[in-house]
Amino acid sequence: MRSSYSQRVASRVWSFTVQVKNPHLDTMEEDILYHFSLGTKTHNLPEMFGDIKFVCVGGSANRMRAFAQFIHQELQLPGNSEEIRDICEGTDRYCMYKVGPVLSISHGMGVPSISIMLHELIKLLHHAHCRDVVLFRIGTSGGVGLAPGTVVISSKAVDHSFHPQFEQVVLGKVITRSTELDEGLANELLQYSTELQDLPTVIGNTMCTHDFYEGQGRLDGALCSFSPEEKLEYLRKAHEAGVRNIEMESTVFAAMCRVCGLKGIVLCNALHSVWCRDVFVALQHRRLTVGQIFTCGTTFIH
Numbered sequence: 001m002r003s004s005y006s007q008r009v010a011s012r013v014w015s016f017t018v019q020v021k022n023p024h025l026d027t028m029e030e031d032i033l034y035h036f037s038l039g040t041k042t043h044n045l046p047e048m049f050g051d052i053k054f055v056c057v058g059g060s061a062n063r064m065r066a067f068a069q070f071i072h073q074e075l076q077l078p079g080n081s082e083e084i085r086d087i088c089e090g091t092d093r094y095c096m097y098k099v100g101p102v103l104s105i106s107h108g109m110g111v112p113s114i115s116i117m118l119h120e121l122i123k124l125l126h127h128a129h130c131r132d133v134v135l136f137r138i139g140t141s142g143g144v145g146l147a148p149g150t151v152v153i154s155s156k157a158v159d160h161s162f163h164p165q166f167e168q169v170v171l172g173k174v175i176t177r178s179t180e181l182d183e184g185l186a187n188e189l190l191q192y193s194t195e196l197q198d199l200p201t202v203i204g205n206t207m208c209t210h211d212f213y214e215g216q217g218r219l220d221g222a223l224c225s226f227s228p229e230e231k232l233e234y235l236r237k238a239h240e241a242g243v244r245n246i247e248m249e250s251t252v253f254a255a256m257c258r259v260c261g262l263k264g265i266v267l268c269n270a271l272h273s274v275w276c277r278d279v280f281v282a283l284q285h286r287r288l289t290v291g292q293i294f295t296c297g298t299t300f301i302h
């Protein structure tokens with residue numbers, strides 16, 4: 001029988017490092033992590049971050065601060081959780097909080113924003129000699145055929161055509177990378193969710209779009225070039241292809257984690273079903289589920 005991720009970490013059966021895939025980095029005298037306002041010469045990255053085991057990322061700065069405070073309390077760390085310091089205070093691009101072995105970082109909205117953050121985060125973990133790190137994207141999403149508040153653990157991230165791939169343009173050419181996520185880890189998290197009360201959770205494919213409005217079939221943007229029927233037909237096809245939620249970062253997150261030897265998990269709260277919208281219920285569930293997702297994270301840590 002396959003041992004679980006937590007068992008393997010606990011027994012140190014295996015250990016993995018963070019692999020940067022850039023031969024030029026070794027030749028550089030200094031690496032400046034510009035959007036974090038950190039650098040290899042100005043900061044002792046191994047001392048600051050060497051014990052990191054979990055990195056949790058999400059779009060909004062306030063949410064990731066609240067998440068860090070919650071973890072601080074859950075882990076009963078010394079000091080006042082209200083006073084946790086933003087490590088990236090030298091810039092207002094992203095915020096970053098360290099609470100014990102957990103790093104909580106905001107990434108803004110969309111693929112370009114999270115991708116810049118991930119480049120610098122992966123280099124940071126590499127420079128800090130971190131091992132056995134798991135990355136969680138903890139976000140919101142639109143559910144596809146799900147009750148509002150359902151948590152979706154992504155089995156894979158898919159593009160607008162429901163393919164598990166991320167296309168990156170490099171020097172004018174398209175490079176395609178796989179966006180499959182760790183199946184064993186997804187199943188393990190699902191198991192944890194059954195131990196928590198009132199936490200409807202499913203494993204499914206997560207579709208990543210480059211737009212919140214037309215890209216996700218919304219009829220209420222400034223532009224809309226399709227009918228309600230066409231929208232429903234597209235969402236029906238998505239559902240048939242295993243898509244259970246839609247957000248805007250998972251493909252590049254999954255692709256970069258895979259290439260760099262990091263375990264990546266995408267956990268999203270389906271704020272509202274795209275098929276039945278109710279903003280107030282959605283916001284209520286968003287609050288609740290952030291706390292519940294926390295519980296998942298802390299179950300993982302212990």
Ligand SMILES: O=P(O)(O)O[C@@H]1C[C@H](O)[C@@H](CO)O1
Nearest residue numbers: 058059109110139140247248
């Ligand atoms: O992490 P969050 O909840 O910010 O991610 C989703 C995807 C987009 O970035 C944003 C759209 O509202 O929410």
Ligand SMILES: O=c1cc[nH]c(=O)[nH]1
Nearest residue numbers: 140141142246247248
């Ligand atoms: O519907 C939604 C909700 C949150 N984030 C998205 O990208 N879509």
